[in-house]
Amino acid sequence: MTQIAIVGTGQTVHSRRRLDVSQAGLAREAVTEALLDAGLGMDDIDAVVVASGPAMFGSVNQPEKWLVDALGARYKPVVRVTSGGGTGLAGALQAMNQIKAGLARRVLVVAYDKLSEGALQASISTLYDPFWGREFAVGIMGFSAAYWRARMDKLGHTEEAAAMVSVKNRKNAMLNPKAHVKKEVTVEEVLASKPLCWPIKLLDVPPISDGACAVILAAEDDAAAITDRPAWIRGMAYYSEADNGPNRSMLQSVPLKVAAARVYQNAGVTNPRRQFDVAELQEPYTCFELSYYEGLGLCPEGGAAELIASGATEMSGDIPVNPSGGCMGANPIGATALIRLAEAAMQVTGKAGAHQIGGAELALVQAGGGWANLRGVAVVGATKD
Amino acid sequence: MTTTAGLPREVMGAMDARLSMPYTLTAGAATGVFLAELAQQRIVGTRCSACETIRVPAQDFCGDCGGDAHDLVIVPPSGDLLAWTVTDQGTVALVLLDGTDIPFLHQVVEGDPAALSMGARVTAVWAAEPQGAVMDLMGFALAPSEPVHAVEEAGETATPIEQLNYQMVLDYQHAYGHFYGSLFDGIKNDRRIRGVRCPSCRNVLVPPRAYCEACFVRTGDWVDVPDTGVLQACSVVHIEFIGQRVPPPYVYAEIVLDGTSTRLIHTVGGLSAEALRSGSVHPGSRVQAVWSDRRTGSLSDIDFFKVIDGPADE
Numbered sequence: 001m002t003q004i005a006i007v008g009t010g011q012t013v014h015s016r017r018r019l020d021v022s023q024a025g026l027a028r029e030a031v032t033e034a035l036l037d038a039g040l041g042m043d044d045i046d047a048v049v050v051a052s053g054p055a056m057f058g059s060v061n062q063p064e065k066w067l068v069d070a071l072g073a074r075y076k077p078v079v080r081v082t083s084g085g086g087t088g089l090a091g092a093l094q095a096m097n098q099i100k101a102g103l104a105r106r107v108l109v110v111a112y113d114k115l116s117e118g119a120l121q122a123s124i125s126t127l128y129d130p131f132w133g134r135e136f137a138v139g140i141m142g143f144s145a146a147y148w149r150a151r152m153d154k155l156g157h158t159e160e161a162a163a164m165v166s167v168k169n170r171k172n173a174m175l176n177p178k179a180h181v182k183k184e185v186t187v188e189e190v191l192a193s194k195p196l197c198w199p200i201k202l203l204d205v206p207p208i209s210d211g212a213c214a215v216i217l218a219a220e221d222d223a224a225a226i227t228d229r230p231a232w233i234r235g236m237a238y239y240s241e242a243d244n245g246p247n248r249s250m251l252q253s254v255p256l257k258v259a260a261a262r263v264y265q266n267a268g269v270t271n272p273r274r275q276f277d278v279a280e281l282q283e284p285y286t287c288f289e290l291s292y293y294e295g296l297g298l299c300p301e302g303g304a305a306e307l308i309a310s311g312a313t314e315m316s317g318d319i320p321v322n323p324s325g326g327c328m329g330a331n332p333i334g335a336t337a338l339i340r341l342a343e344a345a346m347q348v349t350g351k352a353g354a355h356q357i358g359g360a361e362l363a364l365v366q367a368g369g370g371w372a373n374l375r376g377v378a379v380v381g382a383t384k385d
Numbered sequence: 386m387t388t389t390a391g392l393p394r395e396v397m398g399a400m401d402a403r404l405s406m407p408y409t410l411t412a413g414a415a416t417g418v419f420l421a422e423l424a425q426q427r428i429v430g431t432r433c434s435a436c437e438t439i440r441v442p443a444q445d446f447c448g449d450c451g452g453d454a455h456d457l458v459i460v461p462p463s464g465d466l467l468a469w470t471v472t473d474q475g476t477v478a479l480v481l482l483d484g485t486d487i488p489f490l491h492q493v494v495e496g497d498p499a500a501l502s503m504g505a506r507v508t509a510v511w512a513a514e515p516q517g518a519v520m521d522l523m524g525f526a527l528a529p530s531e532p533v534h535a536v537e538e539a540g541e542t543a544t545p546i547e548q549l550n551y552q553m554v555l556d557y558q559h560a561y562g563h564f565y566g567s568l569f570d571g572i573k574n575d576r577r578i579r580g581v582r583c584p585s586c587r588n589v590l591v592p593p594r595a596y597c598e599a600c601f602v603r604t605g606d607w608v609d610v611p612d613t614g615v616l617q618a619c620s621v622v623h624i625e626f627i628g629q630r631v632p633p634p635y636v637y638a639e640i641v642l643d644g645t646s647t648r649l650i651h652t653v654g655g656l657s658a659e660a661l662r663s664g665s666v667h668p669g670s671r672v673q674a675v676w677s678d679r680r681t682g683s684l685s686d687i688d689f690f691k692v693i694d695g696p697a698d699e
Contacts, residue, residue: 019547022413025445028453042451059408059553069444072451117408122627130402130559131569132592133650135630135684138622142637145620150668197637198621198664242598246588246646250618 003384004099005223005230007106007216008038009342009351014180014211014330017116023058024070026212027112030335031071034108034214038226045216046104047077051091051111053334054082056123058114071110077103084127084369085284086238087111088213088338089376093238095217105219106226112212113334120208127370132244138197140284141205143371145197147250148287152199154251154302155294159199161305162286163190166203166328168314169283173325175354180330181207190286204286211332213339220384231345232384234362235266238376248373256295256368256375264297267362267379272297276379277360278347279313279321280340282367284331289321292366296377315357323347323355337367341378348382397566397682399558406627408551415443417545418457423522424515428462429539430485431455439536440487442519448487457542460485461534462509466525471498480507480525484536494524506531517546564593567607573682578610580645588646612674613693614642619653619668621661630685634661638690640672654689671695 010033012018012026021029027050035041048071050064060066064080067073077098083090088111095107121139128134137143151157167187173179185203193202223230239255239262241248260272269275279298283289290304298319299307307313313321322328324343327336344363346352352360361382368375412420419429419442430441435452441460446453464482476498479488493501494510508528515521561569564581568591571577580589581604583597589608590597597604618639625633636653653666654675660666672690679686 019411020414022411022416022445025413028446032453056404056406059406059410059551069448070446072446074448074451114411117410119406119408119627121624122406125628126404128650130557131400131561131565131683136637136650136652138620138624138629138637139626141624142620142622143618143639146618146637146639149620149664150618153668194623195621196624198623200620244592244647245598246583246586246590247599248648 001100002219003232004096004217004219005232006341006345006380007218007223007226007230008034008040009345010034010037010214011178011339011342012212014178014209014332016180016207016209018114018210023060023063023112023114023117024066026114026210027067027110028070030112030212030214031108031110034216038216040106040216040226042072045076045106045108047098047107048073049091049095049107049109050078050080051087051109051334051338052080052082053084053087053113054123054127056126057118057120057333059118067110082334083238083374085282085333086337086367086369086374086376087334088336089236089341089365089367089378090238090337090369092215092217092338092341092378093236093376096233096236099217099219105222107217108214109217109338110212110214111335111338113332114210115208115332116210140371141197141200144285144287145200147372148199148285151251151287151291156302156305157287157290158305159191160187161290161308162204163187164308165283165286165289166190168308169322169326169328172315172323172355173329176324176329177353178330179325180209180211181328200285200287206284206327206331209330209332211330211335213335213342215338215342215345229349229351231348232381234379234381234385235263236376236378237262238374240370241373243371243373250372252301253291253295253368253372253375255373256292256366256377259375259377260296263377263379267381268385269379272364273299273319275362276319276364277362278323278344278357279319279364279366280324280343281321281326282337282340283322283326283328289326296364296366315355320357323352323357337376340365340367341380344378344380348380397561397570399560400683402557402559404555404557406553408553410549410551412546412549413445414545415445415455415457417547418542419443420517420519420546421543423519424517425543426462426511428460428482428509428522429542430458430460430536432458438487439485441482441485441489457539459537459539461536463528463531463534464489464507466493466501466503466505466507468503469493469498469501476501478525483534491522492524493526495526500527505529518549564595568592569682572686573680576676578612578642580608580610582606582608589644591642591645591647591649610645611643614640614645614649614672616653616666616668616670616672617641617648619666621664636661636666638672640690651684651687652689653692655691666692
């Protein structure tokens with residue numbers, strides 16, 4: 001079966017409110033940059049996957065019909081994929097499947113959200129069952145804070161440890177020209193910041209961003225012809241579990257572990273801490289990055305606080321996590337998972353500029369949506385195997 | 386817990402729900418000029434620099450060739466009626482304005498719809514007081530003797546309208562179905578919470594459902610569930626947001642009712658400011674429902690859960 005590589009990436013300048021472009025114009029901007037990066041035009045693209053968050057975010061239903069015009073994609077296959085915070089990675093997986101099936105050789109994935117246009121937490125609350133949960137939901141924040149509190153008791157994910165994630169990622173974002181928020185903070189400032197849903201405080205929370213990301217995936221032979229620096233996708237999976245099924249403690253995400261095991265097997269990863277040179281993890285709140293360290297096997301269960309405190313996940317550490325700044329730098333929800341994949345590809349191809357991890361050859365990507373019940377993992381490498 | 390029959394005493398048909406969301410939409414540069422120029426009773430389109438296609442309203446991107454370079458043009462307010470349909474909200478119409486290539490979706494606002502014909506000449510009808518929105522152009526009316534006019538270069542144009550306020554209001558009727566109907570009938574009339582037991586894994590599932598998600602077998606007996614339980618997880622809500630039912634601060638709670646294996650999302654109330662600050666409510670705290678005077682057949686029939694004494698479930 002053909003191997004698949006990322007041959008081009010593009011991102012908008014993310015910001016709180018992009019008044020200069022429509023939703024479609026935002027997506028177009030990222031696509032233009034990705035095509036330029038790959039040295040391709042829309043004529044070279046066989047199919048398009050549009051990935052964006054819940055339609056309620058931007059009030060436009062079925063936005064892909066609008067993007068056909070804005071992307072110059074008419075008479076091409078265009079489908080939309082949506083899966084919460086994991087949307088971008090779910091979109092990339094759909095592109096992988098098209099290429100693996102032989103339906104297309106070069107697929108453009110464009111992911112975006114223009115969150116300045118809607119009411120975010122209220123929109124997210126509509127993801128809940130209208131009979132069971134929606135009435136008292138606090139978007140995703142009430143839920144996320146509640147299970148952080150539980151992990152605090154059982155796994156030692158302290159407020160200080162989460163604050164260190166905020167400090168690290170915001171520091172890294174200073175080096176990323178695409179980041180929306182560029183302001184360094186201290187642990188003390190995070191701990192003293194305004195409680196939103198305690199234990200989540202203002203500086204545990206990413207910005208609300210307008211932004212888009214585009215990634216071009218190509219089959220093996222095409223990739224080699226398009227670029228001498230393809231980023232090979234060594235594995236990708238997206239798994240689920242029942243939202244309100246019995247006995248979910250949610251201290252650890254089961255689908256994350258399942259997805260990681262599958263992808264690590266495909267990529268030949270047996271010691272993730274040692275083998276990965278860099279990781280891009282989608283952390284909608286600081287507490288999730290701690291949780292993912294454990295779920296992805298970068299440290300043992302209950303070891304996340306120690307890992308962040310050791311400095312190992314800083315730019316200078318042995319397993320840098322989110323050199324891009326992660327979601328703390330920018331968080332256009334529908335695009336955020338694809339940004340993680342694009343950043344991983346940039347790292348293993350040496351294109352990450354000021355936030356490049358020297359010599360990075362194998363990168364880990366994680367993203368997820370839903371109430372911790374949809375989780376995806378990918379591995380991207382400088383070589384095919 | 387006792388096993389009971391699961392038939393509702395009243396037919397729980399559908400729950401009315403309204404979603405009302407405010408938006409600030411961005412038009413993009415070309416459409417922003419189109420909107421702004423309507424106040425001057427001018428219709429602005431775009432002529433693609435690559436393929437010469439003229440579209441109206443003005444668009445940032447050409448849907449024909451994908452080009453993003455264009456000139457703004459003034460399109461005549463007259464054209465041919467291509468198609469229409471009469472709805473209870475008016476006559477929706479496709480009008481091909483003179484000199485353009487793409488039909489403009491709008492409406493016919495004057496005259497008897499029976500008098501409309503394919504290819505009929507129409508002309509713009511303008512609002513008396515422009516609002517800076519698309520309905521400044523109210524629509525089109527029959528104008529049989531209107532000659533064909535030419536597209537002109539736009540020259541100087543108004544400052545684009547960048548952002549539009551929009552309120553989306555959506556009404557839904559969610560069907561209860563047998564399982565939710567039985568549950569909420571019991572909650573409304575008897576202050577009784579009912580779940581179902583999976584015959585395979587023996588877990589009690591609330592809300593009740595036809596299948597167990599873990600085993601994917603049909604659920605078996607109906608089971609009465611107490612209104613006491615344990616906090617599986619909780620957080621202290623300080624933010625305000627649209628549609629919020631309780632003024633902050635309060636405790637968001639994921640509760641596992643005694644004997645069940647699933648989560649109920651609600652709030653913990655009756656707490657002092659000091660109790661909220663100190664985080665004394667924690668995973669493992671025991672709670673009990675405080676029932677409301679309301680009988681709505683929803684989880685709002687419980688005002689909140691209160692903390693009760695008892696061994697913490699670790």
